[in-house]
Amino acid sequence: MNVTLFGLGYVGTVTATCLAARGHRVVGVDTDSGKAAAVNAGRPPVIEPGLEELLARAVESGALRATESVRDGLADSDLSLVCVGTPSATNGSTDLVQVRRVVGEIGATIATSDRPHTVVIRSTVPPGTVDDVVVPLLEQASGRTIGSDLQVAMCPEFLREGSSVADFFGPPFLVIGGAPAAAAAVRELFGFLDCSVHVVETRSAESVKYACNAFHALKVSFANELSRLYRMLDVDSRQVMDVFVQDRQLNISPAYLRPGFAFGGSCLPKDLRSLLYLGRMNNVDLPVLEASLATNEMLVREVADRILASVDDAATNPAHNRRVALLGLSFKHNTDDLRESPNVTLAEILIGKGLDVRIYDQVVNPAQLSGANLRYVQARLPHLQKVLHDDVAEALCGAHVAVVSSADRAVADAVVAAKPPVVLDLSGRLGAPLETLDGYQGVGW
Ligand SMILES: NC(=O)c1ccc[n+]([C@@H]2O[C@H](COP(=O)([O-])OP(=O)(O)OC[C@H]3O[C@@H](n4cnc5c(N)ncnc54)[C@H](O)[C@@H]3O)[C@@H](O)[C@H]2O)c1
DSSP states (O other): OEEEEEOOSHHHHHHHHHHHHTTOEEEEEOSOHHHHHHHHTTOOSSOOTTHHHHHHHHHHHTSEEEESOHHHHHTTOSEEEEOOOOOBOTTSOBOOHHHHHHHHHHHHHHTTOOSOEEEEEOSOOOTTHIIIIIHHHHHHHHSOOSSSSEEEEEOOOOOOTTSHHHHHHSOSOEEEEEOHHHHHHHHHHTTTOOSOEEEEOHHHHHHHHHHHHHHHHHHHHHHHHHHHHHHHTTOOHHHHHHHHTTOTTTTSSSTTOSOOSOOOTTTHHHHHHHHHHHHHHTTOOOHHHHHHHHHHHHHHHHHHHHHHHHHHOTTTOTTOOOEEEEEOOSSSTTOOOOTTOHHHHHHHHHHHTTOEEEEEOSSOOGGGOOHHHHHHHHHHOTTHHHHEESSHHHHHTTOSEEEEOOOOHHHHHHHHHHOOSEEEEOSSSOHHHHHTSTTEEESOO
């Protein structure tokens, strides 16, 4: 393909070079005349292992050249790849000045041609940027509308400085956001990569990149925070983490990474509190672990607020029906352990606000609760016996809102049959049968 690549920084130079090395004809465009000149002289403007040799060969073969002129860069082009910087503004927002400028220039230049063109955003941009900023700008500047002769896609970059050439050729995946024709052009561009391809909504493609970087930052902070505490406790945190990463079932795995409801139960909150206490005793601040408890509590409050707002919404609830069915009470599926269950907290809040709460849980039987479990529920939900129903249809009868915390398929089927006006799915697992309902609202879906 004939590719024009905007921004010869770390991402742009590596991408331009590697694409040229795999048979594309690439013209790099940069406003920095020194960078364009360096590339044309066969010298990379950034230092990366393996780049110098690859770039020199690409320039020598004629597959790669650089220019300061947008018009020159786009003279014979099928596709623009935007790799300009998206730095932080002083208030933390993403400065899109470079992206806006390049997109405007691409639009103005292709306005004078009738050759079809695809614009691919490779820079890291906040969710919504392509739809809300790039597309309108491009349409206005080019006089075209997105469709047959103008395509736009988002395709985030995952390389790391220091190993960028190796990362470019061996990415974790290729993520593409955009219409099928745009996605097809991006697939063709990166056809030489041996990795999975995920074509998703444009906003998701933008967001995956932020999720990855936030998670990487969280991992570093988590390990370092624990090691600051463990040092004070005379624990070898490297040994701990060497073992920790061996767990591929729960630790280094997809487990616990599905959006849904809050965590709870007899272990996670208790053991987090224990670590926080040890931190206090040893004068070690543990903001990451503290935030984990705080954000968990925040989620319960937000869900309670959403339920209360649904009940109070006169437009959807003209009869002021205050009945809510809570389907699932324990902290997770297939256990009757109610200790620190976020569903118990939710029930407490809603009952406290005067809602008519009916609870169903296929496993919880108040007559069989004992020990700490029984004491916990007696303290938090003394009237559990009165609000607990042993038939899911009965719990749902006449409810304005169904809150689904169970992963039981029979519960989903009962909700589908009852069709309550509002269905809040906290299970994170039952999306498909419930999503067909008019009043469906997911948490994290
Ligand atoms: N650096 C990384 O490791 C990395 C990894 C993945 C994604 N990203 C993302 O990729 C994007 C680029 O990052 P980078 O580190 O390569 O940035 P960079 O600052 O090194 O390079 C940006 C380049 O764009 C050029 N430029 C600015 N305005 C221009 C214009 N109007 N026309 C042509 N060129 C223009 C600049 O002169 C500069 O050479 C950012 O959005 C970044 O978040 C970076």
